[in-house]
Amino acid sequence: MKPEGQASNAPGTVIVRDLAFHYPPLRPGLAPVQALDGISFRAEPGQTVGIYGSGGSGKSTLCLALNGIVPQTTGGIVRGEVTIGGWSTRTRPIAQLSSRVAVVFQNPDTSLIGRSVEDEVAFGPENLGVPPAEIERRIETTLDRVGMGAYRWQRSSELSGGEKQRVVVAAALAMEPAVLVLDEPTAALDPHGTTAVVDVLRALIAEKRTTIILAAQDPDLLAALSDELLILDAGRVVRRGTPQEVFMHGSELRKIGLTAPPLLDLAERLNAMLGTDFGFLEHAVALQSLTDALERRPPALRDSVPSSVT
Amino acid sequence: MSGTHRVPIVQVQSVSYHYGSTGDGAGRAISDVTLEIGHGELIALVGQNGSGKSTLARHVNGLLKPCSGRVLVHGVDTREVPIHRLARYVGYAFQNPDDQLFAATVVEDISFGPRNVGHDPAEVERRAGMVIEQLGLGGVAGHHPFLLNRSTRRLVALAGVLALTPDVLVLDEPTDGLDAWAVDRVQAVVRHHVADGGAVLLISHDMGFVAATANRVVILRGGRVVADGPTRTVMTDLSLLTANNLALPPVTRLAQALAPRGMRPDVLNPEEFCDAYAALWRARHLLPGTSGP
Ligand SMILES: Nc1ncnc2c1ncn2[C@@H]1O[C@H](COP(=O)(O)OP(=O)(O)OP(=O)(O)O)[C@@H](O)[C@H]1O
Ligand SMILES: Nc1ncnc2c1ncn2[C@@H]1O[C@H](COP(=O)(O)OP(=O)(O)OP(=O)(O)O)[C@@H](O)[C@H]1O
Ligand SMILES: [Mg+2]
Ligand SMILES: [Mg+2]
Numbered sequence: 001m002k003p004e005g006q007a008s009n010a011p012g013t014v015i016v017r018d019l020a021f022h023y024p025p026l027r028p029g030l031a032p033v034q035a036l037d038g039i040s041f042r043a044e045p046g047q048t049v050g051i052y053g054s055g056g057s058g059k060s061t062l063c064l065a066l067n068g069i070v071p072q073t074t075g076g077i078v079r080g081e082v083t084i085g086g087w088s089t090r091t092r093p094i095a096q097l098s099s100r101v102a103v104v105f106q107n108p109d110t111s112l113i114g115r116s117v118e119d120e121v122a123f124g125p126e127n128l129g130v131p132p133a134e135i136e137r138r139i140e141t142t143l144d145r146v147g148m149g150a151y152r153w154q155r156s157s158e159l160s161g162g163e164k165q166r167v168v169v170a171a172a173l174a175m176e177p178a179v180l181v182l183d184e185p186t187a188a189l190d191p192h193g194t195t196a197v198v199d200v201l202r203a204l205i206a207e208k209r210t211t212i213i214l215a216a217q218d219p220d221l222l223a224a225l226s227d228e229l230l231i232l233d234a235g236r237v238v239r240r241g242t243p244q245e246v247f248m249h250g251s252e253l254r255k256i257g258l259t260a261p262p263l264l265d266l267a268e269r270l271n272a273m274l275g276t277d278f279g280f281l282e283h284a285v286a287l288q289s290l291t292d293a294l295e296r297r298p299p300a301l302r303d304s305v306p307s308s309v310t
Numbered sequence: 311m312s313g314t315h316r317v318p319i320v321q322v323q324s325v326s327y328h329y330g331s332t333g334d335g336a337g338r339a340i341s342d343v344t345l346e347i348g349h350g351e352l353i354a355l356v357g358q359n360g361s362g363k364s365t366l367a368r369h370v371n372g373l374l375k376p377c378s379g380r381v382l383v384h385g386v387d388t389r390e391v392p393i394h395r396l397a398r399y400v401g402y403a404f405q406n407p408d409d410q411l412f413a414a415t416v417v418e419d420i421s422f423g424p425r426n427v428g429h430d431p432a433e434v435e436r437r438a439g440m441v442i443e444q445l446g447l448g449g450v451a452g453h454h455p456f457l458l459n460r461s462t463r464r465l466v467a468l469a470g471v472l473a474l475t476p477d478v479l480v481l482d483e484p485t486d487g488l489d490a491w492a493v494d495r496v497q498a499v500v501r502h503h504v505a506d507g508g509a510v511l512l513i514s515h516d517m518g519f520v521a522a523t524a525n526r527v528v529i530l531r532g533g534r535v536v537a538d539g540p541t542r543t544v545m546t547d548l549s550l551l552t553a554n555n556l557a558l559p560p561v562t563r564l565a566q567a568l569a570p571r572g573m574r575p576d577v578l579n580p581e582e583f584c585d586a587y588a589a590l591w592r593a594r595h596l597l598p599g600t601s602g603p
Contacts, residue, residue: 023457026453026454033457053489054489054490054491054492055459055460055461055462055487055488055489056458056459056461056462060459060460106460106487107406107460109406109408158329158330159360160359160360160363160364161359161364161405161406161482161483162358162359162360162515163359163360166359184487187483187486187487188405188483188486189359190357190358190359190555190556191515191517191555191556191557192358192555193358193359217461217488217489220560254490257489257491257492258489258490259490262518262560262561262580263560263561263564265580266561266564266580266583266584269580269584270584270587270588273584273588274588274592276591283560283563283564283567287564287567287568290564290568290587291571293591294571294590294591294594295571
C-alpha cells in the first residue's frame with residue numbers, strides 16, 4: 001500500500017496519478033462537489049508545468065492538492081494520489097510538506113499575517129528552522145527581486161494589491177522550496193512586475209532546478225514558462241502538450257472560454273483574412289514573419305516560423 | 311433631467327490623501343489629483359503598482375475622504391453625505407472581491423444593496439434577477455460565495471454593484487483572473503452602462519483590455535495624474551507609457567515595429583491591426599495584373 005518513498009524520487013519530483021477530488025457537500029443532504037477528475041502528470045526538478053482553464057475548472061483546487069490543504073484542511077473525497085518526492089500529500093502533515101512545497105495563493109491576503117513586510121518573508125523560513133543570518137540574506141534578496149526592498153518595514157496590511165502580491169511571491173521564494181506552486185501570481189501586477197516574476201522564475205529553474213507548477217489565466221505568461229501545459233475543463237485535463245502545441249488549437253480553446261496568446265490570435269485572424277499560414281506566439285517571431293510576408297513576392301504562404309518561446 | 315449632460319457626475323478637485331498619521335511626509339498615496347467623470351465616459355485608470363489607483367477609486371465612492379481638496383458627486387461634497395446614500399450614484403467593485411462579499415448565498419449578497427437603499431422586495435428581486443442573468447450567474451445563485459472559485463466571486467461582487475444601477479461604476483481590476491468568456495461579459499456590461507448614459511472608471515493592468523475598451527485613459531504615477539487623454543493618444547505613446555513603467559498593448563507594439571514597412575502605428579486592437587496589415591499585404595501581393603491566391 002506504499003508507493004511512497006520510491007528511491008528514485010528527488011525531493012522536487014511531483015507525481016499526480018489519476019487524481020479525483022470532491023469537496024464536501026455545500027449543505028448537508030446535497031451531493032459532494034466534484035472539482036477534479038482523473039488528473040495525471042509528472043514534473044521533475046527544473047521543469048515547469050502550466051495549468052490553464054476557465055473559471056471553476058479546478059486550477060486552484062489542484063494547486064492546493066499539491067501542498068496537502070486539499071484534502072487535509074478542506075475535507076472531501078480523494079481518489080488517486082499526489083506525491084512530492086515520494087511524500088503523499090494526503091497523509092504527510094502539511095507542516096512537513098511545507099519544507100518541500102511553497103504555495104503562492106490566488107488571494108494574497110490568505111497568507112499575509114498583517115505584520116511588517118520583513119516578518120512576512122521571514123515567517124516561512126523561521127518555521128523551517130533556517131538560521132537568522134541566512135533568513136536575513138533571503139529577506140534582502142527576495143524583496144529586492146520583486147522590487148519591494150524599500151517596503152521592508154511597512155505593515156503588509158498597508159500595501160496596495162500589487163505590492164501585497166509581490167510580498168507573497170517573495171515569501172514563497174524565501175522558503176527556497178524544491179517545489180514552487182503559483183496560483184495566478186501576476187494577476188495584480190503591473191507589466192514590469194510581471195516581467196520581474198518571469199525573470200525570477202527562470203533564474204530559479206536555471207540556478208536551483210526548482211520544480212514549478214503555475215496556474216494562470218494569462219496565456220503569454222504560461223507560454224513563456226511552461227515546458228508542459230495542461231488545459232483543464234470541469235476538472236479534467238482535456239489537452240496537454242508544449243504551449244505551442246496546445247495554443248495551436250485556438251477554436252477548441254475558445255469553446256471552453258479560453259484564448260490563445262494575443263499574438264497567436266492575431267495570426268489566426270490574419271490567416272482567415274489573407275489565406276496566410278502565420279503561427280507566432282511571441283513579438284520577435286511575429287515581427288519577422290509579418291515583415292517577411294510583406295517583402296517576399298509572390299507570397300510564400302508557408303513561411304511562418306514555428307515560434308520558440310524561451 | 312435635460313441639461314445634465316454637460317455637468318460632470320463626479321468632480322475630483324485637487325485631492326490629496328495620506329494613510330494614517332504619517333508624520334514623515336513620505337506616506338502620500340495621492341497628491342493634488344483633479345479629474346472629472348462625465349456621462350457616457352469609459353475611463354481607464356492605469357499606473358504601476360502603488361501609484362494610487364485604488365486610493366483614488368475609494369475617494370470617488372466616498373469610502374475615503376480627502377485630506378485636502380474635495381470630491382463632488384452630482385455637485386455634493388462626499389464629506390456631507392453618508393456613504394450608503396452615495397452608493398446609489400457611485401458603485402465600487404473592490405480589487406479583492408473577498409473584501410466585499412459577506413452573505414450566505416450569492417442571491418442574498420446581490421440583493422443586499424438594493425434592499426439597503428430602500429427598494430421594495432419585488433424590485434429587489436427584479437434587480438437581482440437582472441444582474442444574475444447579465445453576468446451568467448444563474449447556476450450559482452443559491453451557493454455560498456466563499457465556496458465558489460475566485461473568478462466567480464469577482465463576478466458576484468460586480469453583480470452586487472450593478473444591482474444598485476449607480477450612475478458611475480468604479481471597477482478596481484474587474485477582469486483580474488477572469489477567463490476570456492468572463493472578460494467579454496464584463497466588457498459588454500461596461501459598454502452597455504456607458505451607452506445608457508452612465509460612466510465607468512475602470513482600473514486595469516491589462517493594456518490590451520484597456521486599449522480595446524476605454525475611450526479615455528488616465529495615468530497615475532506616484533499619486534499624481536501624469537496623463538489624461540483619448541485612448542488612442544495615450545495608449546499608442548510608447549515613451550509616455552514606458553516612462554510610467556507601463557507598456558504598449560501587444561498589437562500596438564507590433565504595429566509600431568512594422569511602421570517602417572508602412573504599417574499604421576496607432577492601432578489599438580486586433581481588428582484594427584488586421585485591417586491595416588491586410589491592406590498593406592494586399593497592396594503588395596494583389597496589385598492589379600498580378601494573380602493573388
Ligand atoms: N471550498 C469549496 N467547497 C465547495 N466547492 C468548492 C470549494 N472551492 C472551490 N469549489 C468548487 O470547485 C470547483 C473548482 O474550483 P477552483 O477554485 O479550483 O477553480 P479555478 O479553476 O481555480 O477557478 P478560478 O479561475 O476562478 O480561480 C468550482 O466548481 C468551485 O465552485
Ligand atoms: N491601508 C494603507 N495604509 C497605508 N498605506 C497604504 C494603504 N493602502 C495603500 N497604501 C499605500 O498607498 C500607495 C497607493 O496605494 P494604492 O492601493 O492606491 O495603489 P494602486 O495604484 O491601487 O496599486 P496596485 O496596482 O498595486 O493595486 C502605495 O504606496 C501603498 O503602499
Ligand atoms: Mg482559482
Ligand atoms: Mg489597487
